[in-house]
Amino acid sequence: MRQIPRWTPRFVVIFAYLTLASLPFILALVRLQVVTGHTPIEAFWRFGGVYGASEALTFTLIEASASALLTIIIGLPIAWHLGRHEWRAAAWYRAIFSVPFVMPAIVAAMGFLLLIDNEGMLFALGLDFRTETGLIGEVAERTGWQHPGHFLALVFAHAWFNLSLMIRFVEPTLARLDPAWEEQLGLLAQGQTRLGRIRHLWWPVLGPAVLCAASLSFLFSFTSFALVKWLTPFNNTLESLMAKSGGSAGIENYRVDTSEIVMSASIVQCLILLAALYLTATLQQRHSSRFSLISESGARATRGPPHWKGRLIVYSGLIFAIAPMAAALLASFRVRHGTIGTGMSYQWSSAGWSAAWSGDLSTMGIGEALGHSLLYAVCTLCIALPTGWLLASTIHALELQNRPKLAKALDVATLLPLAVSAVMVGLGVLLGVLKWMPSLFQWDLLPVLPHVILTVPFVVRVMLPAMRSVEPKWSEQATVLNLSPLRSWYHGYFSFVRGPAVVASSLTVAFSMGEFGASWLLVRAGSWDTLSVVVDQLMSRPKFDPLVQPAAMAAASVLMMVTFVLFFLAERFRPEGDGGGF
Amino acid sequence: METKEVLKIENMCKSFGDANIIDGLQLSLAANEIVAILGPSGCGKSTLLRSIVGLETIDQGTIEISSSRKTDAVGYLFQKPILYPHLNVAGNIALGLTQKKSKQEKRAVIAEELAFVDMNGFEKRRVESLSGGEAQRVALVRAMLGQPDVLLLDEPFSALDLDTRRDLAVETRRWLKDRKTAAIHVTHDPEEAELIADRVILWADLFTADEEE
Numbered sequence: 001m002r003q004i005p006r007w008t009p010r011f012v013v014i015f016a017y018l019t020l021a022s023l024p025f026i027l028a029l030v031r032l033q034v035v036t037g038h039t040p041i042e043a044f045w046r047f048g049g050v051y052g053a054s055e056a057l058t059f060t061l062i063e064a065s066a067s068a069l070l071t072i073i074i075g076l077p078i079a080w081h082l083g084r085h086e087w088r089a090a091a092w093y094r095a096i097f098s099v100p101f102v103m104p105a106i107v108a109a110m111g112f113l114l115l116i117d118n119e120g121m122l123f124a125l126g127l128d129f130r131t132e133t134g135l136i137g138e139v140a141e142r143t144g145w146q147h148p149g150h151f152l153a154l155v156f157a158h159a160w161f162n163l164s165l166m167i168r169f170v171e172p173t174l175a176r177l178d179p180a181w182e183e184q185l186g187l188l189a190q191g192q193t194r195l196g197r198i199r200h201l202w203w204p205v206l207g208p209a210v211l212c213a214a215s216l217s218f219l220f221s222f223t224s225f226a227l228v229k230w231l232t233p234f235n236n237t238l239e240s241l242m243a244k245s246g247g248s249a250g251i252e253n254y255r256v257d258t259s260e261i262v263m264s265a266s267i268v269q270c271l272i273l274l275a276a277l278y279l280t281a282t283l284q285q286r287h288s289s290r291f292s293l294i295s296e297s298g299a300r301a302t303r304g305p306p307h308w309k310g311r312l313i314v315y316s317g318l319i320f321a322i323a324p325m326a327a328a329l330l331a332s333f334r335v336r337h338g339t340i341g342t343g344m345s346y347q348w349s350s351a352g353w354s355a356a357w358s359g360d361l362s363t364m365g366i367g368e369a370l371g372h373s374l375l376y377a378v379c380t381l382c383i384a385l386p387t388g389w390l391l392a393s394t395i396h397a398l399e400l401q402n403r404p405k406l407a408k409a410l411d412v413a414t415l416l417p418l419a420v421s422a423v424m425v426g427l428g429v430l431l432g433v434l435k436w437m438p439s440l441f442q443w444d445l446l447p448v449l450p451h452v453i454l455t456v457p458f459v460v461r462v463m464l465p466a467m468r469s470v471e472p473k474w475s476e477q478a479t480v481l482n483l484s485p486l487r488s489w490y491h492g493y494f495s496f497v498r499g500p501a502v503v504a505s506s507l508t509v510a511f512s513m514g515e516f517g518a519s520w521l522l523v524r525a526g527s528w529d530t531l532s533v534v535v536d537q538l539m540s541r542p543k544f545d546p547l548v549q550p551a552a553m554a555a556a557s558v559l560m561m562v563t564f565v566l567f568f569l570a571e572r573f574r575p576e577g578d579g580g581g582f
Numbered sequence: 583m584e585t586k587e588v589l590k591i592e593n594m595c596k597s598f599g600d601a602n603i604i605d606g607l608q609l610s611l612a613a614n615e616i617v618a619i620l621g622p623s624g625c626g627k628s629t630l631l632r633s634i635v636g637l638e639t640i641d642q643g644t645i646e647i648s649s650s651r652k653t654d655a656v657g658y659l660f661q662k663p664i665l666y667p668h669l670n671v672a673g674n675i676a677l678g679l680t681q682k683k684s685k686q687e688k689r690a691v692i693a694e695e696l697a698f699v700d701m702n703g704f705e706k707r708r709v710e711s712l713s714g715g716e717a718q719r720v721a722l723v724r725a726m727l728g729q730p731d732v733l734l735l736d737e738p739f740s741a742l743d744l745d746t747r748r749d750l751a752v753e754t755r756r757w758l759k760d761r762k763t764a765a766i767h768v769t770h771d772p773e774e775a776e777l778i779a780d781r782v783i784l785w786a787d788l789f790t791a792d793e794e795e
Contacts, residue, residue, distance in 0.1 A: 183637050184664035189654060189680040189728055200677060204668040 013390050014410070021417045021453045024428030025266075031250050031431050032263040040267055047264040051257065052241060057268060060222055060237040063151065067158035067221035068214045074159050075166025076210060078317040081310035082167065083174025086300040090175075093314065094167060095568060097321055101164035102507065102567050104514025105226035106532045107556045110539065111324025112157045113230055114331050114553070116149075119346075121327070129153040150232040157227045162217035163321060169213040170206055177205060179302045212283035219276045219418065222269075226516045226532075230539070238269045242427060250431040262431070266424055277415050325560055332356075332553035336546040352550020356558075361548055362529075362537045366555045369534040370562070376530060377512040380451040384508050385501070387452070388414075388459025395460070396467040414460045417453045425450040444528045451512045458511060459504045466500035499573040506570035510563045531559045586613045587648060588731050588764045589634070594643035596629055603629050607643070607788045611732065611764050616755060618767045618775035621785025627768035631658065631734040634766070649731045654680060657730035657763075659738045663721035665709040671696070671720055672705040678727035695723045698757065715746040722754065726761060733758065735767040739774060751777040 029040055038046060047053055082093060100108065115122050116129040128134050129149035136149040145151075185191030185201050228240045236244070242265050245258035306314070332352050338344045359365030391414050398407035417425065429450055475492030483491065516532040529537070538552035589611040596604040603626040611617055621627050632638040634645055635658045649655035665674045672692045679688060689705075696704055699719040709717065718738050725733060735754070739747040755778045758765050767778050775782045 180660060180662070180664050181666070184658075184660060185677070186637075187635060187656075187658045188677045188724065190677040200666065200669075204666065 010390050010394050013387060014394060017387050017391065017456060018413060018416075020449070021456075024433055024449075024453075025270075025424065027433060027436060028250070028266070028428040028431035029263065031436070032259050035250055035252050035259040036256060036263055038260070038263065040263070043260070043263040044267045044271075046260070047268050050261050050264045052236060053238075053261060053265055053268075056236040056238050056241040056265065059235050060239070063154055063158070063228075063232075063235075063237065064218045064221040066151075066155045067162065068218040070155050070159040071162045071166055071217040072210060072214055074317070074320070075163050075213070076170065077313050078163070079167050079170035080174065081306055081313050083171040084300075084303050085306035085310055086304055087306065087314070090300070093318065094171065096318060097167045098164040099325075099564060099567055100160050100321055101162065102510045102514065102563055103161075103325065104516060104532050104535075104556075104559050104563065105161070105224065106230075106516045106535045107328060107514070107560050107563075108157060108161055108324060109226045109230040110535065110553060110556045111328040112153060112160070112227070114327040115324060116153050116231075121323070147232065147234055150234065154227060154231045157231055157324075158217070158221040158224060160320065160324065161224070161227070162213075162220055163317070165213040165216050165220075166210070169209040173205065173209055176299050179299060181205075208283050212280055215276055215280045215283060219273060219280065222273065222276070226536075238265045239424075241265055242269075242424065246427045246430060249427070262427060266427070269424065273418070277412075277418060281412055281415065328553050328560060329557045332550050332557050335550050349550075352547050353554040355547040356538075356551035356554035361541065361545065361551050362534050362555075364529055364534065366531060366534060366558050369529055369531045369555070370558060372528050373513045373531040373559075376445070376447055376451060377509040379445055379448045380455055380512040381505055381508050383448070383452045384455040384459055385505055388456045388504065388508075389463055389501070391456065392460045392463035392467055395464055399468070411460075411464070414457050416457075418457050425453050447515075447528075447530070451515055454515065455508045455511050458507050462500050462504040462507065463497065466497045470496040502573040503570045506566045506573075510566045510570075513566075514559065514563055531555060535559065587611065588613050589648070589766075590644075590646045591634070592644050592646075594630075594633065594645065595641045596626070596633060596638065597641060604633075604640075605789065609766075609783075609788055611766060613731075614759070614762050614764055615781065616758055616765045616767065616779045618769060618779030618782045619785060619788070620769060620772060620775050620782055622770055625785050627785065628661070628736050631736050631766065631768060634732075635734060647732065654728040655731045657725040657728060657733040659718075659721055659725050659733065659735045661737045661740060663714075663717040663738070665712070665717055665720060667709055669709070670705065671701075671707045671709060671712070674709060674720060675724050675727065678724040680728050691727075695727060699723055699753070714742050715750055718742070718750065722757070726757065726763065729761065730763060733763050733765040735765060735778075737769050740769070740771075747771070747774060748777060754778060 032043075033039060036043070047057075078097065082090065082097075087093060113130075114120050116127075117123065118128070118130060120130075122129060126134055127149075128136055129152060132140055132147065132149040136152075139145065140148050181201060182197075185197055190196045190200055222237070223239050224237070225239050225243060228235070228237045229243075242262050245261040247258075248255040249259045249262040251259075333348050333350060334346050335349045335351050336344055336346055355361055356366045359368065362369075391410070395407050395410050395414075398404075398410065429446070433449075470493060474496065475488060478488040478492035513530075514532060515530075516536065535552055535555045538548055538555060541548050543549055587610050589609070591607060591609040594604055594607040595602075607630065609617075609630075619627055619630070629638060633640050634647075635656050647655050665671075666677070669677075672689070675692050675695060676688055679691065683691065692705060693702075696702060699722065701716065701719055701723075704712075704716070704720075709720070712720065721738070739750050742750065751774050767775070769775050772782075
């Protein structure tokens with residue numbers, strides 16, 4: 001059996017990470033308690049009376065539930081047809097569908113803005129989501145529903161963002177399910193109707209995966225910040241409410257109301273997210289299929305090539321996945337001439353790229369911002385990968401030692417940063433650490449701290465299944481071949497987890513580069529702006545200068561392309577038959 | 583006296599890509615008759631059974647099943663018992679129930695069927711806890727529940743140890759005769775074929791003009 005490394009150093013690292021992950025939040029609560037004079041429990045009960053909090057919670061719950069539902073409605077048919085048939089470019093399609101999830105939210109927001117703006121494709125089709133005239137305006141007038149266009153745009157953007165969750169959880173199971181299960185049921189009395197087949201086969205096989213993807217979709221829609229900020233400017237989610245109030249929170253005798261908002265909202269949000277995470281962890285456990293799976297190519301060959309309906313659904317899905325990104329790229333070359341009063345025209349030009357590169361319209365050029373983003377990402381990787389690796393190997397070692405409860409507890413603990421959300425981590429650092437140690441604000445690499453906290457859970461999610469799948473026989477074989485300990489470790493263990501390590505690294509760099517919420521809170525006033533912050537800066541400027549919009553889109557396109565490359569690299573190393581998930 | 587034919591296959595052809603798996607197969611099966619088809623692995627025995635039950639489409643020829651029923655006329659037993667892991671033994675058997683029954687009626691039918699294969703009290707057992715022979719018995723009960731006119735057995739005992747294989751072959755023959763069900767059993771084991779069948783046909787003999795008895 002593989003040797004389990006010594007416990008003391010690994011527990012030091014685990015303790016340090018869990019402290020790092022929870023301390024800013026705890027310190028922030030302590031700070032807010034000092035300012036508001038309320039304990040966290042009091043703050044929870046005062047939530048209903050806090051200005052704007054109930055409305056924000058109602059809106060957050062509705063938009064997150066609607067987003068999760070729409071993700072199922074759009075994603076499930078795509079996953080179904082993609083998984084059940086022989087597609088020549090299945091791996092490519094899967095990769096394309098997965099890209100939105102790692103795409104920086106700010107880029108997604110820009111892409112959707114372009115589609116729904118009054119020069120966008122959807123506006124041309126008669127759907128005015130932005131200024132809500134025409135059909136959507138009529139809906140608003142007749143139903144009394146305020147800003148239905150903004151809401152729909154947000155929900156569709158979240159569905160776009162979370163589409164890959166449905167694909168990654170459902171499609172691999174479908175693609176590898178032994179056709180015998182379906183054939184057998186088709187020959188039995190209870191399998192003669194569609195309802196019978198859903199009840200006795202498809203729900204048991206896919207139900208946990210669908211619910212797991214939906215609950216994660218709910219979680220990410222609940223904590224979404226950039227999309228809410230840009231697509232629903234008249235509504236607040238708990239996340240955006242906290243972000244807006246965060247700047248003046250935590251200061252004694254000044255705007256105590258904002259501290260109350262942040263404290264109450266963060267506690268309520270944390271509790272809801274913990275419940276969603278618990279549900280996700282439980283469903284993820286059930287997702288490990290008890291139904292026999294076979295090789296993907298074998299299962300696909302049995303069902304043959306897709307029919308026209310399947311093609312239509314998958315190709316429409318591909319267009320949906322690519323459209324916002326393509327819109328952002330095209331808009332970076334489209335420069336406005338003239339003004340609203342004098343008549344406007346557009347020309348194709350690279351002037352936006354030049355403006356973005358020179359930094360004339362933002363605090364810095366995109367080259368410099370990209371350098372900062374990359375530096376943050378590399379620093380994040382250097383800390384997050386070994387930490388995540390250590391956490392995953394510890395969980396696995398505990399499982400091997402038959403200590404499942406401790407392993408499960410640690411597994412859930414690694415997920416906790418996802419329950420805190422980016423803005424809350426940023427606020428935690430801002431209010432917790434900085435208000436106690438203001439000198440830290442001078443430290444340029446400060447955003448690395450929240451980036452590490454937010455990316456380690458993803459490293460653990462990728463590495464843990466890989467570690468579980470390495471059979472001890474390989475290292476035993478290497479040992480009986482009298483290989484040196486290093487070669488034995490390399491051939492019997494590392495060669496099996498190398499691919500997932502590359503995947504985890506790419507995801508870490510992509511997530512760090514695209515991270516917006518925490519970076520926005522921590523570096524907005526600094527000279528170390530990241531690419532996503534520069535995109536936000538440009539988009540926040542008045543649009544009198546015709547180069548503002550193309551420059552913002554150029555910055556977003558750079559971020560998009562870097563993420564694209566990283567993710568395709570990750571897909572190349574992803575092991576065949578990987579059951580999906582993150 | 584002329585025996586009633588329940589299945590007649592004429593000039594059946596089936597290929598996968600360039601590989602011609604079955605070319606001009608002839609076979610007939612009388613009511614209550616058990617036929618064993620003996621052939622090497624990979625010769626096309628499973629493809630024949632899958633074609634009869636409709637899981638594969640044939641390229642040429644005819645497969646006629648004489649039955650008054652539109653569905654469930656043919657039952658199928660896979661090589662590996664396909665028991666759904668989210669259901670217990672009773673739940674798996676209930677999948678084969680054709681008519682709507684009350685819970686009590688269902689329970690009674692399932693208990694009766696399990697007793698028939700000497701598995702009294704197995705209703706609540708998890709399918710993962712069953713041995714290979716027990717699992718195949720449960721699959722057999724389920725396949726027989728709809729009282730098919732023809733049961734197709736696709737090497738269902740091949741993964742079992744020798745003693746269990748022999749026992750199950752003898753028992754299956756008894757159950758089929760009790761229920762007056764015709765069956766085609768494909769195997770590569772001559773001993774198993776002799777134990778279960780009324781008539782043993784070599785795979786190669788299915789392609790002659792008049793199939794040998």
